[in-house]
Amino acid sequence: MSSGEKVAGSVANYVDERTGAAKWLKKNLTKVFPDHWSFMLGEIALYSFIILLLTGVFLTFWFDPSQRDVIYHGSYLPLNGIKMSAAYDSTLHISFDIRGGLLMRQIHHWAAILFMAAIVAHMLRVFFTGAFRKPREFNWIIGIGLLTLGIVEGFLGYSLPDDLLSGTGIRIAEAIIQAMPIVGSYLSFFAFGGPFPGTAFIPRIFTVHVLLLPGIFLALITAHLMLVWYQKHTQYPGPGRTEKNVVGYPLMPVYMAKAGGFFFIVFGVTAFLGAVASINPIWLYGPYTPTQISAGSQPDWYMGWLDGLVRMAPPIETHAFHHTISWNILIPGLIVPGIFFTVLALYPFIESWMTNDKREHHLLDRPRNAPNRTALGAFGITFMLVTLANGGNDLIATHFSLSINQITWMCRIGLLVLPPLAFAVTKRLCLSLQRSDRELVLHGKETGRLVLLPHGEFVEVHEPLSDAEAWTLTQHEQLPPLELEATDVHGVRRPGGLRNRLRARASRANAEAIAKPKPDDLKEIEHH
Amino acid sequence: MSDKAPRLSDPGLPEHVHRKADTDPAAAKKAERQVAILFLISALGTILFIYSYIWIRTDRFVYIPVMGSQNEQQLYMGLGLTVSLLFIGLGAIHWAKTLMPDNEVVAERHEFRSEEADRADFVATVKEQGAASGLGRRSLIKRTLGLSLGLIGLAPLVALRDLGPLPKKSLEETSWKAGTRLVVDPSNRPIKPSDLEVGGVVQVLPELAPGEERTLNNNAKDAVLLIRLRPEEFELSPERLSWTYQGIIAFSKICTHMGCAVALYEQQTKHLLCPCHQSTFDVPRAAKVIFGPAARPLPQLAITVDNEGYLVAQKPFTEAVGPSFWERSS
Numbered sequence: 001m002s003s004g005e006k007v008a009g010s011v012a013n014y015v016d017e018r019t020g021a022a023k024w025l026k027k028n029l030t031k032v033f034p035d036h037w038s039f040m041l042g043e044i045a046l047y048s049f050i051i052l053l054l055t056g057v058f059l060t061f062w063f064d065p066s067q068r069d070v071i072y073h074g075s076y077l078p079l080n081g082i083k084m085s086a087a088y089d090s091t092l093h094i095s096f097d098i099r100g101g102l103l104m105r106q107i108h109h110w111a112a113i114l115f116m117a118a119i120v121a122h123m124l125r126v127f128f129t130g131a132f133r134k135p136r137e138f139n140w141i142i143g144i145g146l147l148t149l150g151i152v153e154g155f156l157g158y159s160l161p162d163d164l165l166s167g168t169g170i171r172i173a174e175a176i177i178q179a180m181p182i183v184g185s186y187l188s189f190f191a192f193g194g195p196f197p198g199t200a201f202i203p204r205i206f207t208v209h210v211l212l213l214p215g216i217f218l219a220l221i222t223a224h225l226m227l228v229w230y231q232k233h234t235q236y237p238g239p240g241r242t243e244k245n246v247v248g249y250p251l252m253p254v255y256m257a258k259a260g261g262f263f264f265i266v267f268g269v270t271a272f273l274g275a276v277a278s279i280n281p282i283w284l285y286g287p288y289t290p291t292q293i294s295a296g297s298q299p300d301w302y303m304g305w306l307d308g309l310v311r312m313a314p315p316i317e318t319h320a321f322h323h324t325i326s327w328n329i330l331i332p333g334l335i336v337p338g339i340f341f342t343v344l345a346l347y348p349f350i351e352s353w354m355t356n357d358k359r360e361h362h363l364l365d366r367p368r369n370a371p372n373r374t375a376l377g378a379f380g381i382t383f384m385l386v387t388l389a390n391g392g393n394d395l396i397a398t399h400f401s402l403s404i405n406q407i408t409w410m411c412r413i414g415l416l417v418l419p420p421l422a423f424a425v426t427k428r429l430c431l432s433l434q435r436s437d438r439e440l441v442l443h444g445k446e447t448g449r450l451v452l453l454p455h456g457e458f459v460e461v462h463e464p465l466s467d468a469e470a471w472t473l474t475q476h477e478q479l480p481p482l483e484l485e486a487t488d489v490h491g492v493r494r495p496g497g498l499r500n501r502l503r504a505r506a507s508r509a510n511a512e513a514i515a516k517p518k519p520d521d522l523k524e525i526e527h528h
Numbered sequence: 529m530s531d532k533a534p535r536l537s538d539p540g541l542p543e544h545v546h547r548k549a550d551t552d553p554a555a556a557k558k559a560e561r562q563v564a565i566l567f568l569i570s571a572l573g574t575i576l577f578i579y580s581y582i583w584i585r586t587d588r589f590v591y592i593p594v595m596g597s598q599n600e601q602q603l604y605m606g607l608g609l610t611v612s613l614l615f616i617g618l619g620a621i622h623w624a625k626t627l628m629p630d631n632e633v634v635a636e637r638h639e640f641r642s643e644e645a646d647r648a649d650f651v652a653t654v655k656e657q658g659a660a661s662g663l664g665r666r667s668l669i670k671r672t673l674g675l676s677l678g679l680i681g682l683a684p685l686v687a688l689r690d691l692g693p694l695p696k697k698s699l700e701e702t703s704w705k706a707g708t709r710l711v712v713d714p715s716n717r718p719i720k721p722s723d724l725e726v727g728g729v730v731q732v733l734p735e736l737a738p739g740e741e742r743t744l745n746n747n748a749k750d751a752v753l754l755i756r757l758r759p760e761e762f763e764l765s766p767e768r769l770s771w772t773y774q775g776i777i778a779f780s781k782i783c784t785h786m787g788c789a790v791a792l793y794e795q796q797t798k799h800l801l802c803p804c805h806q807s808t809f810d811v812p813r814a815a816k817v818i819f820g821p822a823a824r825p826l827p828q829l830a831i832t833v834d835n836e837g838y839l840v841a842q843k844p845f846t847e848a849v850g851p852s853f854w855e856r857s858s
Contacts, residue, residue: 097586099586182854189693189695195745239539264620288744295791311821313821324857326823471539518533
């Protein structure tokens, strides 16, 4: 036994005698994880979070979260002698006088953008493949929580430097708080320690940004990963993959090396972006003052849809009995996002209500085989893209010399028309893809080889699919719609008729499919 | 429920195909060298990072096409870091893909639902222990505990009361009073009608009493835009017309939608545009909203001149400036 092995052995013995870890580790070091590129999206989100923690700690060493007035005398000469908050002053100091400070700031900001993008992409993967189904509903809800908190955390983060652009964002957030009926002005005064802007919000959002929310993130991410671990990962359908097994690589060594290596790659990519791609150049905006603004004010991308909704809201306020209700703020700022996130969080339960499917699912759906869900997803994405486009209506107008009023009107109409259109088109596309799968299984692949038959006819040779390919295209279930009769066996009307009709209709929509080939169909073809 | 239709048969996991490095020692040796080279490149990246930190000057800039001018030190530190991180990752993944075992492993899944006996035991335990605690029987304990737990939830809410003062009337008040002079921001110079040409626009704030200091809190409500038109261009009620002076009209600069500074004035159309959400206000018609989400015109400040000829406010704003709130009456 080498001396290295001896040391390792005695350390392991010491730990195991006190914790019994060996038993647990023995089982879990060889835990199986299925391999697929789309399973890396969640990993990117996790790794960006770690990068955010590391770079964020670096930034706190020099950032001064205070709105105390200071006169700037740093190395960025255009702002020399200007009065500003200590927060803005210290951000300039980090950007121009700390070696690697700007790099860390830019990596931090890029990682935040990547974090949100990865969360959204991961959520879409989980949605479109049906990975949220039983038993993973808890994890879906935790994920939606992380998405929502991520938006808040990102917004607070880019508000910390107290520059003109971010201060304008805070002003808008204040207006949303203030618009709440009954409690609005009180909540605003409590949040800001008095009238806007006051001198309290930078220190307060700093605490929330670096302590409170990261703490909640850590707890939720831990729960998210433990559930993935305990419930085992889902897998894509294929030969040998069933609802009862999981096929992939063991954690040690392959998955450790791949996942660990991938962390460094994600970090490397954000470092590259931070090195060459300038982001949030706060020195160009100047310090915040409520009397000024820069044209083309844009939030980060994950806030863009909210801003777009606010921009397209109709100018409606109710004035009655000496009170004001600002529908132009409440609808786009609170009501629509509230409905959107609630429906999103509850979707696993909505779907299982529609299909009455209460079984566990570990094999993922190919999106085309769940046309109704895929079409609903397309509805949601289109809704978000229209609002996002309207969030950039001023940039679109100036870049393409268009009328901003017309763009806004197009988006207002588009928000009502395009999502249903996307739903219908996507559903048809899914059914067409099912039809082409059926075609492929029954008639094989086109080879491009033309054969001249003795009697002069030309035919293209089709190569039959392998058993594995044919299985992958046909292994999915095609469930019939629920039979919800309006009357029971005795001919008596059931209670809840409207709800039953709605459910029957939703169930029919979910069950719509092109019949997949059966073994008999294939045999029949062979006879020809 | 499940799909009972007959299916094709599952051919099972495909045969494992060996990689070149699994069978050919020379190929394995080559892969090992490749991994080592990737790790060495990473080490070079870290050396570049340290070199840049120490020896590149902080105040030098380089121009990169498309990306623009960049600080040289930050750029090379970043590139060094990129190489050092990226190549550790590439090395590890290349190692895993070429040399580590690539046999797929199958593990069984088990239903999460507990055994019937365990579930029954659990229910029995809860019932038994619940009964032993007497929670069901002793309703006095249950009710008083509920009361105290409910009340303790109030404690943090009460403790947060000192986060800020109550709004009282402050959202409806500004620093403008009858006779307050309009001064140009930031020079604090009073302004005469002759200082503003037709078509001109200037931001003004209320003059401060000696010794008073301007705060952002005041500016957030007090900022006013002065715009000079030809008097015949106004389409105002007689009262509002009397609030102007020789074609000069004054509006709150704080948007009635969400409080941004309404800073874009288009001289040709005489429109004021808020860059945040594009609410557009028509200046000759008392800043009536003609586009965008704002629901109210910008409040107009009544102005005149004092006996020295400087522009002053006739009276305070007659309505609250800025975004709407529940208690706002108008």
